[in-house]
Amino acid sequence: MSPAHALKRKVLADKIVARSWDWQVCQGCEALVKRTVAHCPLCHAYRFETGTFQVIDAAFKLGARPVAETGAYLPRTTAIL
Numbered sequence: 001m002s003p004a005h006a007l008k009r010k011v012l013a014d015k016i017v018a019r020s021w022d023w024q025v026c027q028g029c030e031a032l033v034k035r036t037v038a039h040c041p042l043c044h045a046y047r048f049e050t051g052t053f054q055v056i057d058a059a060f061k062l063g064a065r066p067v068a069e070t071g072a073y074l075p076r077t078t079a080i081l
C-alpha cells in the first residue's frame, strides 16, 4: 500500500468521524456505509449498527488499519461512499 493510499484512507476516516450521523456499520461484514443504504453493497446484509460509538470506532479502525507485508488489508472494515 502506498503512503498516498494510507493518507487518503485516513482523510476518509476523519470525514466519517466528523459526520458520523450519516454513516452506519454493516453487521454482516463491518463495512461503513451511508445511512441511505438499505442493503450492504458488499455482503447484501440488511442489518446495521447506527450508534455513534460503533461508527466512530469503525472509522478509527479504517484510518489506523494495519497493512500486512504483502499489502493485504487485515481487518475487513471498509467504507462505501
Ligand SMILES: [Zn+2]
Pocket (backbone or CB within 6 Å): 026, 027, 028, 029, 030, 031, 040, 041, 042, 043, 044, 045
Ligand atoms: Zn456488509
